[in-house]
Amino acid sequence: MIAFVFPGQGTVRVGMGGWLRRDPVGAAVVARADEVMADVLGEPVSQLCARGPAEKLVATDGAQPAVTACNLAALAVLAERGVVPDVVAGHSVGELSALCAAGVLDVEATLRLVGVRSRLMAAVPGTGGMTAVMGPEPAQVAAWAAEVSTPEEPLVVGLENAPDHTVVSGAFPAIERVVALASEFPATRKVVALKVGNAFHSPLMAPAADAWAEAVRAVPMAEPRVPVIPNTTAEPTTDVAVLREALIEQLTARVRWSETMRALADADTCVEVGDSKVLAGLMRAVGTRCVSLADPAAARRLEPVG
Incomplete structure (x- = not known):
């Protein structure tokens, strides 16, 4: 095949x-x-x-x-x-x-x-962005995104690129909150802001x-x-x-x-x-x-x- x-x-x-x-x-x-x-x-x-x-x-x-x-x-x-x-x-x-x-x-x-x-x-309008979180499983990153997201500042998992490579997408303040959570998580290897124009694959x-x-x-x-x-x-x-x-x-x-x-x-x-x-x-x-x-x-x- x-x-x-x-x-x-x-x-x-x-x-x-x-x-x-x-x-x-x-x-x-x-x-x-x-x-x-x-x-x-x-x-x-x-x-x-x-x-x-x-x-x-x-x-x-x-x-x-x-x-x-x-x-x-x-x-x-x-x-x-x-x-x-x-x-x-x-x-x-x-x-x-x-x-x-x-x-x-x-x-x-x-x-x-x-x-x-x-x-x-x-x-x-560019009111958000995307950030890759490498190390944790997508379910963990999705849980963080749900925890920090608000109706005014939404955040979701935009991309599940691999079992250890997840990209969150949404409002910048919510991204900052997830970055703080991910940075304290033992399994996190790297957190990288993507060079994109907006929060693609998100409610924005x-x-x-x-x-x-x-x-x-x-x-x-x-x-x-x-x-x-x-x-x-x-x-x-x-x-x-x-x-x-x-x-x-x-x-x-x-x-x-x-x-x-x-x-x-x-x-x-x-x-x-x-x-x-x-x-x-x-x-x-x-x-x-x-x-x-x-x-x-x-x-x-x-x-x-x-």
Whole structure:
């Protein structure tokens, strides 16, 4: 069984996607992204990936188009070589790339939805942030978040990246309260504030939720060719209605990546499809073999199906 996993916006860096832009198949996808994303970025996404500047590339409305262009270019390279998945998943905005890989969305619809998502999320007033807590189990971090959260200063677990890597998301004062609790906990190895523009996957994204739901419901979705594992459920499904609602809910809900990795534990090979090694590292840490297309040789080593 081959699993494809697609990275999210936290993996961007200046120079990303270089070999994919040099590959004729990958370059064609990036060129299409340049056209579709022009109204979001005001410049070619290929140029942003190649030269930055870093501040614009890591911003929400730069990072999401950039990582998606690289994800879809890598997907096209694999498809051209006959390498296709048996199951797919994507981390945060990477879920849209996963839906494309499963045939639920075409490339055009994927790019346009990512453009909408990035604009909506970037427009939400920045009143919060995200902080990674490494060491304690997600349940412990979730308990702390619930303890310090208030209606005026909400805090939740935004990302479960691994059994010992949890990200809280919400209002800054509540984050400070969790940091204080985590710092006193014996199992805590590290607490790191993430360089993000807002509290993604938290109630603070609610101002964008209605417009995002409207955009997702307006896009035609096809029956998936292979199961997709949504972030919000971490359970493989081929039900289009479930996939659509999960994509809508994902904006304010938890990314259950640790559970997703458990669902992929039986994969013979896992491929991180994009220019990132982050998910491959997380998968290998829990014992699942995973290669990354950040290394162009990885695509040549994968065997075609059929």
